[in-house]
Amino acid sequence: MLSRTADSLFWLSRYVERADNTARIIDAASRLVAMPIAYAGTSNEWESALAAAGALWSFQERHPTADRDAVIDFLAFSPDNPSSIRSCIETARHNARSVRGALTTEMWEAMNAAWLELKRYDGRAMDRTALNDFLSRVKEACLRFDGSAYRTMLRNDVYFFSRIGVYLERADNTARILDVKYHVLLPETVSVGGGLDYFQWASILRSVSALTAYRWVYRQSLKPWLIADLLVLNEQMPRSLASCYENLSAFLDELSIAYGRQGAAQRTARSIRTRLQNASISDIFQKKGLHEFLSEFIADNGRLGAAIAEQYLT
Amino acid sequence: MAGPENRARMAAPIWAEETMGTAFDEMTGPDGSSRPGYGFLRKWLESTPPEMLALRRAEAELLFRRIGITFAVYGETDAEERIIPFDIIPRVIGKGEWERLSAGLEQRVRALNMFLADIYGPAEILKAGIVPPELVYRNPYYRPEMAGLKLAHDIYVHIAGIDIVRVDDRDFYVLEDNARTPSGVSYMLENREVMMRLFPDLFAENRIDPVENYPEELLATLKTVAPHSAPADPTVALLTPGPFNSAYYEHSFLADKLGVELVEGRDLLVHDNVLLMRTTEGPKRVDVLYRRLDDDFLDPLTFRPDSTLGIPGIMNAYRAGNVTLANAVGTGVADDKAVYSYMPEIVRFYLGEEARLKNVPTWRCREDEARRYVLGHLHEVVVKEVAGSGGYGMMIGPSADKATRELFAAKIEANPENFIAQPTLALSTSPTFVDAGIAPRHVDLRPFVLSGADKVRIVPGGLTRVALKDGSLVVNSSQGGGTKDTWVLSE
Incomplete structure (x- = not known):
C-alpha cells in the first residue's frame, strides 16, 4: 500500500475520532455550566474544555476571554482551529476522497453524508437546542462511520491503519481530558479525596461516555481514584488508556505479521502497554502523581505516533 | 401537462420539430426509413412513452x-455537484x-507512433520534405529532451483518443488526434453500466x-511496454495531479479498475535512476507509469521548475530506460492541428497505404494562399x-458575431502559423x-x-x-455537451 494512502487512512480515522471527542467535551461542559455554582464550582468550564481539546493556546491567541459563544464557535465551527469539529469533518472527508478506492462504499457514503449534513449548520447564533442537535448528529455520524468500517472492511492493512488511527487519537483524548480535569479539581496541594465535587467528576465520565460504565464496574459512588482507574487501567473500558493500547499492540502486530517484519512502532506500543498492565492506580497516585503520569503518557503516545509515521507513513 | 386531452398525445413519443434536416442523421435516412442497425431502436423509441423515457x-x-461521478468538479469551499448530462438514447454503430x-x-495510430519515433530519431520524413521541419522543431510540444532517445518497443502513444465525426453514411473523418492524455474513458464505461441497469431487455434482445474489458486491455497493454529490464510481471501505477484536478x-476510477496504485508526485521518488513509490513496506519499484499529468509538470528538473506535482529526476530514470511513461514525453507534437493536416501524407509515407480515415480539409x-482564403x-x-483543445481557442464562423470574427482575423494576421481553418x-x-x-442532435465519437x-x-x-x-456543433462537456452510450452491434 502507498504510504500516502496509509497516512490518509490513519488521519481520516483520527479526525473522525477527534470530532466525536470534541463533541463530547462541549456537551459535558455545557451541562456543567448550566448548573448552579454551588454544584458546578467556580472554575471556568469553557477554559478547561479548551484545554481538554488541546486548543487553549490557539484560542487565547485570538480571543481575550473564554466565554460560551466564543469557545463553542472555536471548538465546533471555526476554520481557524484545525481541530474544530467542522475542520475535522472537512479534513476527514478530504482524506476519504483522496483514498476513496481503499474505502468501502458504506464508509465513503457515511463520511460524505456526514460532511453534507454538518456543513449545513451555522455556528453563529446557535441556541442550546440547536447545539444539542448538532452535537448529537456529530456523534451519530462518527458512530456510523466507525460502524461501517467495522462491518464492511476487509481485515487487511487498510483496516489495521484505520484502527491504529482511532486508538492512538482516543488514547490521547482520554489522557488529556483526565489530566485537565484532574488539575482543575485537585491542585497538587490538595490531598486526593478532598474537595470532591460529584458533578465535576460526573462531567469527566460523561465526556468519555463512561458514567454508566463506572456504575457497572465499581457499583459505588464516584471516587476520583476509581474514575482514574477506569479511564487509565481498565481494559474493559473501551476509552481507557489500557484498552487503547491493547488494541494498538494488536493491530500493530497484525501489520508486522502481514508485512513480515516489525520495528520501533511495535516495540514502543508493547512497552507502553506493559507499563499500563503492570501499574496500579494507588502506585500512580502515590509514587508519581497522576498529572506526571499522564503527561508522560501523552508524550509517549506522541512518540508512538512518530514511530508509526516513520515506519509506515512517509 | 397531465390533462386528459394531453394524455393521448403523450402515449406516443414526441418527435420534436426537425431543425437540422440537412445534416446526415444516423437513424433516419433521407427517405424516412431506418438506417441499417437502427430498426430496433426506432421501434423501441416508438413504443416507449416519453414519460417512461423521462423516468x-x-x-x-x-x-x-x-456512483459519485458528480465529484468531477470540486470547488474549495463547496463541492460543485455537476454531472455531465447523459442522454439515455444510445448511439448505434x-x-x-x-x-x-x-x-x-x-492504421492511424500506427502511423502516429512511427511519425514520433522518426522525428525524435532519424527524421526521415523531414528530410524527404513531406512535413516542413519548422512545424516539428518550432512546435511548443516538441521536446528536445526526447531526441535520440530509444524508447522500449518504439511506442510513444500507448493510449490515443481519436475524435471521429461523420457527415454522410460512407466516411469517417478524424477531427482531432488526442495523443497526450486523452480522457473520457470512464464515461464510456459508466454510461454502459447505467444503460445495462436501466434497459436490460434491450441488451438481451440485441x-x-x-x-x-477496457481496463483489462489497458493493463495488458501497459504491461507489454515495460522496460526490457523489468520483471515478468511489471509494476504499473497511475499518476494523477491530485484530487483538485477535474x-x-x-483517475481514481481507472486505478481502481486496473488494480494499480493511484500515485501523486509526492508518492514517488527517483533513486539511482530508478522510479520508486513510497509504500508501507518501504520503497517499491515502478516499471510503467500511466501518467495523467502533462509533460510540463512531470519533472521540475527538466521542465517547469515550479511544478510541485511532478517527480524530480524522473526524466533521468526515463532516459536511463528504467521506466516506461505512457504516453511518452513529447507526443503533443503529433496531435497538433497543423501536423494533423499532413496525416494523409504521414500515413502514406510510413505505411505505403492510403489513409482509411479521412482528414477534414484544412x-x-x-501558407499565404490558404490564409487569404480563410480571411475572406x-x-x-x-x-x-493549432495547439488548442477542449473546444477552447476556436471560432465557429457561421455562428460567430462580427467582433469575434474581427478578433480572429487580427490574431491570424499577427500569428498565422498558430492557426488553421476547416470548413x-x-x-x-x-x-x-x-x-x-426526441430530436436529432449533433454527435462525435x-x-x-x-x-x-x-x-x-x-x-x-x-x-x-x-x-x-x-x-x-460544440460537443465539449466544458461547453454544454452531453454524452451517450455507444453500441457497436455484434451482428
Missing part, C-alpha cells in the same frame, strides 16, 4: 450521482461500420459488443488554434431525448486506441459526445 433519465441521473472504423483507427474521478494559415471566408469556416462540417445527428421530445508491444487493442465502442443545444 429512466431521472433514474440514470440518480445512478450517476450515487453497425458491425461493418465498426470494422471499417477500427481498421482505420489502428447483440451489443461489451466494453467492460479528471480526478476518472487550410494552414501559415471567416463567416463560413471554423478557425482553430464548418454538418456533423451527423443522432436521436436525443431533449426537453421538447471518441474511441480509445491502445498500442502495446504485441498489438493494437480497440474496445468496440467509445465515448459519444452530443451537443444538446439545438443546432449547436
